[in-house]
Amino acid sequence: FLEKFSHLNPIDTRTVLPEPINTHVNPASSLVMHFHHFRRTAQQNGTARRSDPEGGQFSFSAEPSLEQIRRLQAEFTEERDWSQFHQPRNLLMALVGEVGEVAELFQWRGEVSEGLPGWSDSDREKVAQELSDVCIYLVELAEKCRVDLPQAVLRKMELNRRKYPASKVHGSAKKYTEYTD
Numbered sequence: 284f285l286e287k288f289s290h291l292n293p294i295d296t297r298t299v300l301p302e303p304i305n306t307h308v309n310p311a312s313s314l315v316m317h318f319h320h321f322r323r324t325a326q327q328n329g330t331a332r333r334s335d336p337e338g339g340q341f342s343f344s345a346e347p348s349l350e351q352i353r354r355l356q357a358e359f360t361e362e363r364d365w366s367q368f369h370q371p372r373n374l375l376m377a378l379v380g381e382v383g384e385v386a387e388l389f390q391w392r393g394e395v396s397e398g399l400p401g402w403s404d405s406d407r408e409k410v411a412q413e414l415s416d417v418c419i420y421l422v423e424l425a426e427k428c429r430v431d432l433p434q435a436v437l438r439k440m441e442l443n444r445r446k447y448p449a450s451k452v453h454g455s456a457k458k459y460t461e462y463t464d
């Protein structure tokens with residue numbers, strides 16, 4: 284994926300896509316092109332994984348990146364003149380609502396193991412859809428809060444590593460405030 288765009292300046296995230304998606308409405312939408320490209324790639328990558336959904340091996344597709352998701356959603360909202368509704372607080376409400384929808388899929392099931400063994404394809408697809416809604420709103424909320432989410436995640440993980448040194452907390456789920464030394 285990176286090689287494909289190696290002629291572009293790797294520091295400028297706006298150049299990740301071959302044609303930048305503009306914030307204004309674009310009738311011959313490059314979004315559609317990228318959307319189908321992403322979907323195709325996801326389907327190809329997904330086939331191998333879906334053959335054993337409960338198996339141990341799993342990884343995400345490399346694309347779309349969070350920046351690409353941000354742009355796809357920006358174009359989706361621009362095309363519908365919905366930006367007027369997508370202020371930070373509204374996005375937060377929408378995000379929390381979608382988290383609730385994920386919770387609804389798990390409620391009354393008792394403990395669920397990794398890989399969701401025994402779940403139907405239709406229920407698995409519902410989980411994928413609701414988690415996607417969460418992701419879409421989270422990315423847009425981060426954008427509206429001017430949080431560069433991928434970099435913020437790296438910074439936060441470094442903080443987490445320092446707060447919970449592996450040597451100290453190995454095998455324990457205690458909160459950092461519970462350690463006495």
Ligand SMILES: Nc1ccn([C@H]2C[C@H](O)[C@@H](COP(=O)(O)OP(=O)(O)OP(=O)(O)O)O2)c(=O)n1
Binds near residue numbers: 360384415419
């Ligand atoms: N004002 C809106 C409405 C929808 N969406 C997008 C982002 C979410 O990915 C998805 C949410 O759509 P719905 O509110 O229809 O919620 P669901 O898809 O979860 O439908 P339902 O609530 O029927 O399960 O659509 C958006 O960006 N802005």
